Amino acid sequence: MKNIVIIATGGTIAGSGKIGKATNYQAGKIDIKEIIDSIPMINEIANLTAIQLFNIDSNEMNEQYWLCLTKKINDLANQDNIDGFVVTHGTDTLDETAYFLNLTVCTYKPVVLTGAMRPASATSADGPMNLYQAVCLASSDEALGHGVMALFSSTIYSGRDIQKVSNFRIDAFDQNHFGCLGYMYDDKVQMFSRTFKKHTILSMFSESLPAELPSVGIVYYYAGANVQLLTMMAKIHQGIVIIGSGSGNYSKLWLEEIQRLSNEGIIFVRASRVNQGIVYESSIFDPLNICIPSNTLSGQKARVLLMLALSKTTNINEIKKIFDEY
Ligand code: SIN
Secondary structure, three states, X not given: OEEEEEEEEEOHHHOEOOXXXXXXXXXXXXXXXXXXXXXXXXXXXXXXXXXXXXXXXXXXXXXXXXXXXXXXXXXHHOOOOOOEEEEEOOOOOHHHHHHHHHXXXXXXXXXXXXXXXXXXXXXXXXXXXXXXXXXXXXXOHHHOOOOEXXXXXXXXXXXXXXXXXXXXXOOOEEOHHHOOXXXXXXXXXXXXXXXXXXXXXXXXXXXXXXXXXXXXEEEEOOOOOOOHHHHHHHHHOOEEEEEEEOOOEOOHHHHHHHHHHHHOOOEEEEEEOOOOOOEOOOOOOOOOOOEEEOEOOOHHHHHHHHHHHHOOOOOHHHHHHHHHHO
């Protein structure tokens, strides 16, 4: 049997509320050992070690927690007797953590995130099945080389592309146009596709971790959005991701302010509030070529990549190349 480490960080999978109810509960309450004990047969899949690294609602997740989580996985991955990892996590910011780990974890061993939409105390909680299948996936040879993945509702997603698309259904995740990496059939893994973007051992960010990450903020554009939103954000951030309309667009007033702030050294990324498609370079919305297009990354994932990129370089052309490759 393979040796799998489950690293628990909290979330609804460890949530507790009124017995039987699926709403109005507290995330990050139940110990991972209690959850494992509630899952029949899980110990027949792999030898499990459980580490309760944090027990938080994932809305409390931040850059320091991310760095700590990556460090923990990288330290353990060096041990020959560990074959893979499962990370339990709240669903609200799981997409961001999955992408951060995908870029910073330095191992070919499987790393699978999972969680739940219903707390452990609900009728028909979804967490136990998700955790069971995440352990099956992390134990499988088919999971090797896919980078960090996530497992929800018997579906395998890539850490780069996973997005939360429902704040209500238990089938709450998707990869938009990119489908999924594979399916689970009970404990069996069926992989269908593979990401072409760089990750884990091929990622330049997994070579060494910064002690802290540069500060990057996100500004959302909407019809009539006040240009001072950018001015104020620039006071406390080194980089700004704009979630623009359409293909990363905004008004002429915003364009002027972006050009002014960029002269002062602020680095901008153009993402989109439309969650399907791609943001390319634009001679209309970025005539001076000073904004980095987010490619297919959501605003929050573009922020993760910009923080890591700024920890290596402030050269816009180099950062553009990073956004194409990752
Ligand atoms: C959280 O993200 O920690 C709470 C919500 C969830 O896990 O579904």
